[in-house]
Amino acid sequence: MAPSGRRTQSEGETLELLLTTHFPNSEITQETAAPSAVLPARRPDWRLATTVVTYRRVEWAIDSFAPYKSPGLDGIFPALLQKAREVVIPHLVKIFRACLETGYVPAIWRQVKVVFIPKPGRNSYSGPRDYRPISLISFLLKTLERLVDRYLRDEALALVPLHSKPTCLPGWKIGGNGFSSACCTG
Numbered sequence: 001m002a003p004s005g006r007r008t009q010s011e012g013e014t015l016e017l018l019l020t021t022h023f024p025n026s027e028i029t030q031e032t033a034a035p036s037a038v039l040p041a042r043r044p045d046w047r048l049a050t051t052v053v054t055y056r057r058v059e060w061a062i063d064s065f066a067p068y069k070s071p072g073l074d075g076i077f078p079a080l081l082q083k084a085r086e087v088v089i090p091h092l093v094k095i096f097r098a099c100l101e102t103g104y105v106p107a108i109w110r111q112v113k114v115v116f117i118p119k120p121g122r123n124s125y126s127g128p129r130d131y132r133p134i135s136l137i138s139f140l141l142k143t144l145e146r147l148v149d150r151y152l153r154d155e156a157l158a159l160v161p162l163h164s165k166p167t168c169l170p171g172w173k174i175g176g177n178g179f180s181s182a183c184c185t186g
Contacts, residue, residue: 007126017128018116018128018131018133019114021128021129022116022128022131022132022133023114023133046097046101048100049096049097049098049100049101050097051151051155052100052147052148052151053093053096053097053100053147054093055089055090055093057147057150058089058092058093058096058143058147059085059089060150061143061146061147061150062078062081062082062085062089062143063082064146065078065081065082065139065142065143066078067079067082069139070115070134070136071136071138071139072109072111072112072113072136072137072138072139072141073108073111073112073113073136073138074108074109074138074140076138076139076140077139078139081139081143092140092143095140096143096144096147099144100144100148105141105144106140108138109137109138109140109141109144110138110141111138112135112136112137113135113136114133114134114135114136115133115134115136116131116132116133116134117131117132117133117134118130118131119131119132
């Protein structure tokens with residue numbers, strides 16, 4: 001139901017209401033073309049890419065996903081990557097390194113599918129606030145993100161920390177994989 005109290009008249013109008021409610025001031029884009037020019041990688045970029053992306057790290061990142069999580073628009077489930085690891089990981093290593101070397105991420109990986117899930121415990125599901133948006137992103141992009149995140153946490157920030165001592169938000173503590181909910185002791 002629209003804020004005016006009027007019911008939407010079509011699926012398109014319902015979708016537009018959900019999008020403007022949950023993502024105000026955003027717009028839908030259709031970026032599918034490759035960049036006009038990709039700069040050649042400099043030598044330091046290549047070395048960094050080979051440090052960040054290794055066979056074992058890609059294997060670790062793929063295994064960190066639950067097998068049947070919902071895929072992005074590319075339709076690739078983690079189970080597919082996990083079951084075909086011996087075949088796909090050598091190719092993924094090359095692709096992920098090329099992404100880091102050139103600074104380009106394939107357009108299909110950047111496309112997001114937004115699904116609206118009903119919030120539990122509601123008496124009615126007639127308004128846009130009765131739903132919460134879930135963004136489904138390509139697991140190939142998520143894998144690359146995990147590789148970069150692990151490198152930053154385990155290597156780059158270990159050598160040059162941002163803070164001299166760990167800090168945390170009230171009610172939170174710093175855990176092995178980032179923040180975990182528990183009482184802050186310091």
